[in-house]
Amino acid sequence: MLLKVVDASRRVGDRTLWTELSFDLAAGDRLVVAGASGTGKSLLLRGIAGLDEFDGGCEFRGRPQAEWPMPQYRAQVMYVPQTAALASGSVADALQAPFALAVHADREYSTDAAENLLAVLGRDPAMLAAETENLSGGELQSVLLARALMLDPTVLLLDEVTSALDAAVARRAEEVLIDWVDAGERALIWVGHDAGGRERMGTASLTIGAQR
Amino acid sequence: MNAVPISNLQLALAAGLLLVSLAMSLWLRLGLGKDILIAGVRMVVQLLLVGLILGWVFTLQNPWLVLGIGLVMTFLAAQAASRRPKRFYPKLLLDSFVSILVSSFLLSGLVLNGVLFVQPWYAPQYLVPILGMVLGNSLTGVSLSVDRFIANLDSGRGQIEGMLAVGATRREAALPALREALRAGMIPTLNSMAVMGIVSLPGMMTGQILAGASPESAVRYQIVIMFVIAASTAMGCLLSLEFAFRRIFDGQHRLRLERLRARS
Numbered sequence: 001m002l003l004k005v006v007d008a009s010r011r012v013g014d015r016t017l018w019t020e021l022s023f024d025l026a027a028g029d030r031l032v033v034a035g036a037s038g039t040g041k042s043l044l045l046r047g048i049a050g051l052d053e054f055d056g057g058c059e060f061r062g063r064p065q066a067e068w069p070m071p072q073y074r075a076q077v078m079y080v081p082q083t084a085a086l087a088s089g090s091v092a093d094a095l096q097a098p099f100a101l102a103v104h105a106d107r108e109y110s111t112d113a114a115e116n117l118l119a120v121l122g123r124d125p126a127m128l129a130a131e132t133e134n135l136s137g138g139e140l141q142s143v144l145l146a147r148a149l150m151l152d153p154t155v156l157l158l159d160e161v162t163s164a165l166d167a168a169v170a171r172r173a174e175e176v177l178i179d180w181v182d183a184g185e186r187a188l189i190w191v192g193h194d195a196g197g198r199e200r201m202g203t204a205s206l207t208i209g210a211q212r
Numbered sequence: 213m214n215a216v217p218i219s220n221l222q223l224a225l226a227a228g229l230l231l232v233s234l235a236m237s238l239w240l241r242l243g244l245g246k247d248i249l250i251a252g253v254r255m256v257v258q259l260l261l262v263g264l265i266l267g268w269v270f271t272l273q274n275p276w277l278v279l280g281i282g283l284v285m286t287f288l289a290a291q292a293a294s295r296r297p298k299r300f301y302p303k304l305l306l307d308s309f310v311s312i313l314v315s316s317f318l319l320s321g322l323v324l325n326g327v328l329f330v331q332p333w334y335a336p337q338y339l340v341p342i343l344g345m346v347l348g349n350s351l352t353g354v355s356l357s358v359d360r361f362i363a364n365l366d367s368g369r370g371q372i373e374g375m376l377a378v379g380a381t382r383r384e385a386a387l388p389a390l391r392e393a394l395r396a397g398m399i400p401t402l403n404s405m406a407v408m409g410i411v412s413l414p415g416m417m418t419g420q421i422l423a424g425a426s427p428e429s430a431v432r433y434q435i436v437i438m439f440v441i442a443a444s445t446a447m448g449c450l451l452s453l454e455f456a457f458r459r460i461f462d463g464q465h466r467l468r469l470e471r472l473r474a475r476s
Contacts, residue, residue: 051373051466070465075379084374087388103379144374151378 001026001062002187003048003077003155008056010040010047017043018208021056025155027185030178032192032202039209041191042082045157048189049079060155071103078153080144082160086132094132095147104151117146120176122169137164145173149180156180156188163193174200215422227252266340275334282343286313289351293452296355299362299472307455308354315447316346323440345416345437346444349401353445354452357397361456362472364389372467382461390453397449401442408438 003025010017017040025031033041047054050070058065060077086094092114099109115125121142135143141164148156156177162170174197181188190201198205230252237244269277290309294300320343324330330338365372368389375385408414409431416437420430462468 049377050464051376053466066464070376071379071381074377074465078379079377081370081374081377083370084377085368085370086374087371098375098378098380101375101378101380101384103381147378 002029002060002185004057004059004062005048006057006059008044008047008054008058010043010055012040012043021206021208023206025187025189027187028181028203029187030181030190030201030203031188032190032198032205033208034198034205035208037193041208042159044208045079045159045189045191049074049077049157051079071101075103075151076154077157078148078151078155079157080148080159080161082163083137083140084144086135086140086143088131088133090128091130091132091135091143092128094143095128095150098147098151107151109150113150114146117149118142120172121146122172138166138169141165142169142173145176149176154186156186158188159191160193162197170194170197177201215424227256266336269336269340273332273336275332278334278336278339281336281340282317283313285340285344285347286316289316289347293351293355293358295475297359297362297475299366299474300358301362301456301459301471302473303459304358304456307459308351308358308452311354311448311451311455312347312350314451315444316343316350319440319444319447320346323436327436341416342437342440346441349441350444350448352400353397353449356400357393357449358452358456360396361389361393361453362460364392365460365467365469366472369467369469376465376467380465382457382465382467385465385467386457386461390457393453394446394449397453398442398446401445405438405442408434414438 001024005024006022008021009019021044023031033044035041043052046052048058048065050065050073054065060068060073065073087097092111095114096109098104099107111128114128118125118127123139123142127139127143130139132140132143141161145161158177162173165173177188178201180186188201190198192198192201230248233248234245236242237248265281269281287309290305290312293312294305294308297304320339321333324335324338324342325333328338365386372385372389376382404412414434417430417434420433421427460468460471
C-alpha cells in the first residue's frame, strides 16, 4: 500500500466539505476524485500533500504523514497545482530549481531529460529557453507537469493539470501519466473537470461532497 | 563654549512662525488649521517633558533608571514598528520588541563600552541619545522588512507553495522573500550613509557643533554612530524576519497565511 487515508474530514468555517473519507492507494492505482466544484477536491489534494492541515489519518508507505520529514514526504507524494507562478527566468531555470533543494541533492538535472519530457508532452524542446513570464497557461501546465515528473515522485496528486491544454496535448499528457504509473511502483490521484479525462484516467473513483 | 540659551520669549517668537503655516492653511483652505495647532502644541509639550525627564535622569545618575528609560524607549519603538505593516500576525509587537531590544542594546552597549569607553558604563548623557538614534533607525528597518516580507509571501504564495510541494524546506521556499525583505529594510540606512554630510547634516553632529564641539570631533562621533546604526539595523531586520518566518511558516513546512490579520 502506498497511500492510506482514514476518516478524513475538512471544514471551512462552519461548513463541512467532507467527512469520514477513507481510501487506499496501491501501486498502479489511478484514483479519480469527482465532485461538484466547491466540494473541496483541491483541498483534499493539498491536505494529502501536507500543504494544509489535515484532519484525519494519512499514511504513506505505512508511516503517518506527521512522522515524515515534510520535504521528504512531499518529494514522494507530490502535489501539482492547476497553476502556479514560477520564479522569473527561463523554463530551464524553473525545471532545474528543485534540484538545488536539499531533499533532491542526490538527483541531477539533465537538459536531455527535460527536452525529451517536453517533447513527449507535445511541446517544442526549444521552450526551455523561453522566459517563464511569457508562457501561456497551457505551456505553464506542461512545465509544471514536467517539473514534477523529472523529480521522480511515487504518488502524484494532480489538480486539474490539463485544464488549459488543447485537447490533443491534454490527451498526450494523460497517456504520459498513465505510462508513468505503469512504469514503476507508482500511483496518482486525478482531479479534473473533463468527464472524458476522468473516464480515461481512472482505475477507481471517489465522489466527495455527495452527502449534501 | 556653550550654545546660546533660548529664553521663553524667544521660544514664543519661534512659535509665532507657526502662524505662517496656519495662514497658508486658511488661505488655501487646506483645513489643516486644527492639525497644525495640535501638532505644534504636542511637539512643545513632548519636548519640554523630555527635557525635564532627561534633566532628572542626568542628575540622578542611577543605572536602573537609565535602563528603565531605555526599555520604555524600546517599547515605544517596537510599537511604532509593529504598527506599520499593512498585514500583521498576532505576536508582531512582541517579536519587534525583542528584535529591537536585542539589536539596539547590544550595539549601543558595544559602542559605549567597547569604542567610546564611557565612564560609568550607563552615563545617561551618552546612552540615552545614542540608544535613541539607534532605536529610531532600527525601528524603520524592522517595520520595512517585515512589511515587505509579509507582502512578498502574500503575492508569492503560488510560487512558494509550488516549491514546498516539490520538497523545499520552509527556509528554502522563503529564501527569496527573506532576501528581498532584508534588502528593503537596509536601504534607508544605506541611502542615508551615502548622502551623509553632503545632502544632510545629521542632527547629532549639528547639535554637537551648536553646543561648541569642534567639527572634527562631531564628525568622528557621527561616523561611529552611523556604523552602529547600520549594524543594529541589519541585526534588527534579521531577527525580526527570523521571528516572522517562524510564525508564518509552521514546523511542518506549511505556509500559514491565515495567521495574518489585516489592519483595521
